[in-house]
Amino acid sequence: MMCREGCGACCIAPSISSPIPGMPQGKPAGQRCVQLNADNLCQLFGRPERPAVCGGFQADPEVCGESTEQAIQLIGWWEAMTSVA
Template sequence: MNCRLGCGACCIAPSITSPIPGMPNGKPAGVRCIQLDERNLCKIFGHPERPALCDRFIAEPEVCGSTAEEALWLITSLEAATQS
Protein backbone atom coordinates (compact mmCIF):
# COMPACT_ATOMS: atom_id res chain seq x y z
CA MET A 1 0.00 0.00 0.00
CA ASN A 2 1.13 3.55 -0.62
CA CYS A 3 0.68 6.34 1.91
CA ARG A 4 -2.46 8.40 1.41
CA LEU A 5 -1.28 11.90 0.61
CA GLY A 6 -2.68 14.32 3.15
CA CYS A 7 -3.42 11.68 5.80
CA GLY A 8 -0.80 12.73 8.37
CA ALA A 9 -1.91 10.18 10.99
CA CYS A 10 1.63 8.82 11.38
CA CYS A 11 2.81 12.38 12.11
CA ILE A 12 0.14 13.05 14.73
CA ALA A 13 -0.78 9.88 16.63
CA PRO A 14 2.56 8.34 17.69
CA SER A 15 5.16 9.73 20.03
CA ILE A 16 8.53 10.40 18.40
CA THR A 17 11.46 10.55 20.79
CA SER A 18 14.15 11.54 18.31
CA PRO A 19 14.75 15.20 17.48
CA ILE A 20 12.70 16.76 14.71
CA PRO A 21 13.64 20.17 13.25
CA GLY A 22 11.62 22.62 15.33
CA MET A 23 10.92 19.94 17.97
CA PRO A 24 14.35 19.15 19.46
CA ASN A 25 12.88 16.80 22.08
CA GLY A 26 10.66 14.94 19.62
CA LYS A 27 6.90 15.01 20.09
CA PRO A 28 4.37 13.40 22.40
CA ALA A 29 1.63 11.15 21.10
CA GLY A 30 -1.36 13.03 19.76
CA VAL A 31 0.61 16.19 19.02
CA ARG A 32 0.81 17.32 15.43
CA CYS A 33 4.39 17.37 14.09
CA ILE A 34 5.55 20.89 13.39
CA GLN A 35 6.81 19.68 10.01
CA LEU A 36 3.30 18.92 8.69
CA ASP A 37 2.06 21.62 6.36
CA GLU A 38 -1.55 22.78 5.98
CA ARG A 39 -2.23 19.86 3.59
CA ASN A 40 -0.80 17.30 6.06
CA LEU A 41 2.29 16.79 3.91
CA CYS A 42 5.74 16.49 5.47
CA LYS A 43 7.87 19.57 4.81
CA ILE A 44 11.10 17.58 5.32
CA PHE A 45 10.18 14.42 3.38
CA GLY A 46 13.30 13.21 1.58
CA HIS A 47 15.59 15.53 3.55
CA PRO A 48 18.43 14.20 5.73
CA GLU A 49 17.08 15.93 8.85
CA ARG A 50 13.91 13.82 8.73
CA PRO A 51 13.97 11.38 11.67
CA ALA A 52 15.06 7.84 10.80
CA LEU A 53 11.87 6.54 12.44
CA CYS A 54 9.80 8.43 9.89
CA ASP A 55 11.88 7.08 7.00
CA ARG A 56 11.32 3.52 8.25
CA PHE A 57 7.54 3.82 8.48
CA ILE A 58 5.78 1.61 5.93
CA ALA A 59 2.10 2.12 5.22
CA GLU A 60 0.16 -1.10 5.72
CA PRO A 61 -3.60 -1.70 5.78
CA GLU A 62 -3.39 -3.06 9.36
CA VAL A 63 -1.94 0.26 10.52
CA CYS A 64 -3.45 2.72 8.07
CA GLY A 65 -6.90 1.26 7.53
CA SER A 66 -8.93 2.57 4.63
CA THR A 67 -9.27 6.26 5.60
CA ALA A 68 -7.20 8.94 7.32
CA GLU A 69 -9.63 8.87 10.26
CA GLU A 70 -9.23 5.11 10.62
CA ALA A 71 -5.44 5.47 10.42
CA LEU A 72 -5.49 8.04 13.22
CA TRP A 73 -7.62 5.73 15.36
CA LEU A 74 -5.47 2.65 14.63
CA ILE A 75 -2.14 4.37 15.25
CA THR A 76 -3.47 6.01 18.42
CA SER A 77 -4.61 2.60 19.63
CA LEU A 78 -1.22 1.04 18.85
CA GLU A 79 0.55 3.87 20.65
CA ALA A 80 -1.65 3.42 23.73
CA ALA A 81 -1.08 -0.36 23.71
CA THR A 82 2.70 0.07 23.67
CA GLN A 83 2.64 2.57 26.55
CA SER A 84 0.86 0.25 29.00
Protein backbone atom coordinates in the same frame (compact mmCIF):
# COMPACT_ATOMS: atom_id res chain seq x y z
CA MET B 1 0.20 -0.34 0.63
CA MET B 2 1.18 3.15 -0.48
CA CYS B 3 0.68 6.11 1.84
CA ARG B 4 -2.42 8.17 1.17
CA GLU B 5 -1.12 11.58 0.12
CA GLY B 6 -2.29 14.23 2.55
CA CYS B 7 -3.18 11.74 5.31
CA GLY B 8 -0.61 12.82 7.90
CA ALA B 9 -1.85 10.40 10.58
CA CYS B 10 1.68 9.06 11.14
CA CYS B 11 2.76 12.65 11.87
CA ILE B 12 -0.02 13.19 14.41
CA ALA B 13 -0.97 9.99 16.26
CA PRO B 14 2.32 8.41 17.41
CA SER B 15 4.89 9.77 19.79
CA ILE B 16 8.30 10.39 18.24
CA SER B 17 11.21 10.36 20.68
CA SER B 18 13.81 11.47 18.11
CA PRO B 19 14.56 15.18 17.81
CA ILE B 20 12.70 16.85 14.95
CA PRO B 21 13.65 20.30 13.61
CA GLY B 22 11.42 22.63 15.60
CA MET B 23 10.71 19.90 18.19
CA PRO B 24 14.08 19.09 19.78
CA GLN B 25 12.50 16.85 22.43
CA GLY B 26 10.49 14.90 19.86
CA LYS B 27 6.72 14.89 19.84
CA PRO B 28 4.07 13.40 22.14
CA ALA B 29 1.34 11.12 20.83
CA GLY B 30 -1.64 12.98 19.44
CA GLN B 31 0.26 16.21 18.80
CA ARG B 32 0.69 17.42 15.24
CA CYS B 33 4.33 17.54 14.11
CA VAL B 34 5.47 21.09 13.36
CA GLN B 35 6.90 19.81 10.06
CA LEU B 36 3.45 18.74 8.80
CA ASN B 37 2.19 21.46 6.46
CA ALA B 38 -1.40 22.60 5.88
CA ASP B 39 -1.83 19.93 3.19
CA ASN B 40 -0.69 17.24 5.68
CA LEU B 41 2.59 16.70 3.84
CA CYS B 42 5.95 16.37 5.59
CA GLN B 43 8.17 19.37 4.93
CA LEU B 44 11.22 17.19 5.68
CA PHE B 45 10.36 14.37 3.29
CA GLY B 46 13.51 13.23 1.49
CA ARG B 47 15.76 15.51 3.55
CA PRO B 48 18.53 14.34 5.88
CA GLU B 49 16.95 16.19 8.84
CA ARG B 50 13.96 13.86 8.74
CA PRO B 51 14.12 11.43 11.69
CA ALA B 52 14.96 7.84 10.72
CA VAL B 53 11.85 6.58 12.50
CA CYS B 54 9.71 8.71 10.15
CA GLY B 55 11.53 7.51 7.06
CA GLY B 56 11.18 3.92 8.21
CA PHE B 57 7.40 4.04 8.63
CA GLN B 58 5.67 1.62 6.26
CA ALA B 59 2.00 2.10 5.47
CA ASP B 60 -0.05 -1.01 6.14
CA PRO B 61 -3.83 -1.60 6.17
CA GLU B 62 -3.62 -2.85 9.79
CA VAL B 63 -2.07 0.46 10.83
CA CYS B 64 -3.59 2.89 8.34
CA GLY B 65 -7.11 1.54 7.82
CA GLU B 66 -9.15 2.99 5.01
CA SER B 67 -9.12 6.70 5.91
CA THR B 68 -7.15 9.33 7.77
CA GLU B 69 -9.59 9.12 10.66
CA GLN B 70 -9.16 5.35 10.91
CA ALA B 71 -5.39 5.73 10.67
CA ILE B 72 -5.33 8.20 13.57
CA GLN B 73 -7.45 5.81 15.67
CA LEU B 74 -5.41 2.72 14.74
CA ILE B 75 -2.01 4.33 15.17
CA GLY B 76 -3.21 5.80 18.47
CA TRP B 77 -4.30 2.33 19.58
CA TRP B 78 -0.93 0.80 18.56
CA GLU B 79 0.80 3.64 20.42
CA ALA B 80 -1.17 2.91 23.59
CA MET B 81 -0.59 -0.84 23.34
CA THR B 82 3.17 -0.50 22.90
CA SER B 83 3.93 2.39 25.28
CA VAL B 84 5.90 1.68 28.40
CA ALA B 85 4.21 3.19 31.42
